[in-house]
Amino acid sequence: MLKNIEIKNFRCFRDLYLHDLKRFNIVVGESGSGKTALLEAIFLAGAASPEIWMRLRQWRGFAGTNLRLTGSRVSYEGLFRDIFFNFEKRKPVRIDFTDSDAKTRTLKISYPSQEKYSQFSSQDRNQENEFIVEPIVFAWRSKGREQKARVEIKDHQLSFRGFNNVYPIWFSSPMINEGTTIAQSFSELSVRKRTEPLIKAVRALYPELESIGVESIAGDLLLCVSSAAMSEKLPIGLMSSGLTRFLSIMVAIAVNPGGVLLIDEFEVGFYYKTLRKVLQSICAFCIDNDVQIVASTHSYEFIQTLLPIMEAQGNDFNLLRAERHGSECKVKVLSDPVSAIESNFEVR
Amino acid sequence: MPPAVPSLLATNALVVAEGNGDKQFIENLCAVRGIGGFQIEEARGNAKFETHLKGLRDRTGFDNLRLLVVIGDNDDTPGDRFNHIRKSLKAAALPQPNDPFTPVKRDNLTVIIIMLPYTYAAASRTVAKGCLDTVLLPYIENRHGAVLPCVETYHTCVGKADRTKNQNDKFRLRCFIAALFREDPNLALSWVTSPGKNLIDLNDQYFTEFAQYLMELQGFTA
Secondary structure (H helix, E strand, C coil): CEEEEEEEEECCEEEEEECCCCCEEEEEECCCCCHHHHHHHHHHHHCCCCHHHHHHHHHCCCCCCCCCCCCCHHHHHHCCHHHEHHHCCCCCEEEEEEECCCCEEEEEEECCCCCCEECCCHHHCCCCCCCEECCCEEEEEECCEEEEEECEEECCEEECCCCCCCCCEEEECCCCCCHHHHHHHHHHHHHCCCCHHHHHHHHHHCCCEEEEEEEEECCEEEEEEEECCCCCCEEHHHCCHHHHHHHHHHHHHHCCCCCEEEECCCCCCCCHHHHHHHHHHHHHHHHHCCCEEEEECCCHHHHHHHHHHHHHCCCCEEEEEEEEECCEEEEEECCCHHHHHHCCECCC | CCCCCCECCCCCEEEEECCHHHHHHHHHHHHHHCCCCEEEEECCCHHHHHHHHHHHCCCCCHHHCCEEEEEEECECCHHHHHHHHHHHHHHCCCCCCCCCCCCEEECCEEEEEEEECHHHHHHHCCCCCECHHHHHHHHHHHHCCCCHHHHHHHHHHHCCCCCCHHHHHHHHHHHHHHHHCCCCCCCCHHHHCCHHHCCCCCCCHHHHHHHHHHHHHHHHHC
16 A cells, blocks of 8 residues: 655656555545646556556547657657656656555656667668657666666657566546456456455445356457346446446456555546445445555545545545646645535535 | 535635624624625534634635634633634644634734624623624614513513523523514524614614724734
8 A cells, every 4th residue: 555655747746745645545626736647646656667658648638659750859759748847858757655565666757868869760870860869768666676668769669668566556547448458357357266256346236237247249358247137248338337437446446456546537427326335335345455546536526425434434544635836736635624524615 | 405515715814603693793794894805604503613623724725814713602601612612723723812802823824713792802801691692682772772671571570580691692682583573573693683684783883893893804814
């Protein structure tokens, strides 16, 4: 479980230090206040390849790894421009976290000035318009070992090298199509005969479901459910968005024991009448699997529903507010969110 | 009932009154006297002061707050009531004044506690038993002198010696309201000071001293 996080020069954070994180950490704040950026920082620090940065870009609406660079330095650096606070690429990004076992992990992202790299492949090198770009370097340090990964362009394709030590972190967002990943994860659980607690928890909330399993539909492996009312199994994507989101989160918890679940816009998809039971179920399942949640939300109703549940679970929660001050975002841990919500105060 | 819209902290001067009657009194007084700049809200009772004040720090906009005025009732135990507010401020990690009407400042925030009835306390810094009803009663007794003997007779008849000062003031004000406001003899205290009810004229000189005091408080927001 993450205890402390320090972020320097990443996206909208110049210098952010969060300490004493709890089992459940809910981040509120206006749009553009850095909620998603905070989740991204954690995800990136726990990752093991710069490819994760490309994935984050894709979730933000940019192109994925199938890029069309124009062959200029600006084009290459444009891929990473917004990684740096105020686009200042000379100030390295540094993301550190410490977990409850006092293990530390650091990610440093920089353009080391001593290292030069030719963008073009070898046969292009003698061309007159050749120029030099510095490759960006992602350096992870964990368990006393550091591994650097450069983002290189070879044969006009981005190439990434990885690190073999990944921190167990899962990112869930309504912007991500998790269908295949969820099916794969469920299948992994199934192979290891570990789906029973998950299915039990899901059926407690949706008793009409008879079974959950992975099926091949038109070549796609998809998580499907069946009920007495349905003549055939249906992929969860065709069911309610609430059930889809709930199952996705529950699978992410089950497949990630002892890890961290990052959830962007936690409230999306859940119907208000079932929200309390859904959240109770997710919180209990997190505790059973020793999973920590760091989630963002815009919904006051969601916070009102969640706080009493977390209180009942032993006050192991934080409500944090992200705030933008000019170009910089800060995150404040609220001191007594229960009193504030009980008094119906705006805290977002 | 739909959930209430969460309450924004939109100004740098906040008044937290004990109950809705106190809130409406301050709000109406400010309105008729042209005193602006305060956000006025109720704690929903003496027992809720602590929760309300503890929640303030987490409220969006708290960093811009420069003046916090807490208004409570002395009731029959002025010292206890004042200390209860101090303890609530302490629990909320907010500055705690040593006396009513005495500002205390920490960082950029000034906190003042006003105890009702204010007039006696403001004038002499001594404390008096009572509440908002005690503040309003002399005005209404003076203005509606014709009703006073009837109220006095009824009050004596049903026994006033065995009631506390606070109970007696509430009793008498209730009698006046029932007698004077025929449309609704059970008119709530929160409506009594409403200009539309024509029961209390908050422009009367009787309220001038307190209005002046509230106006001066705005100096703490600079």
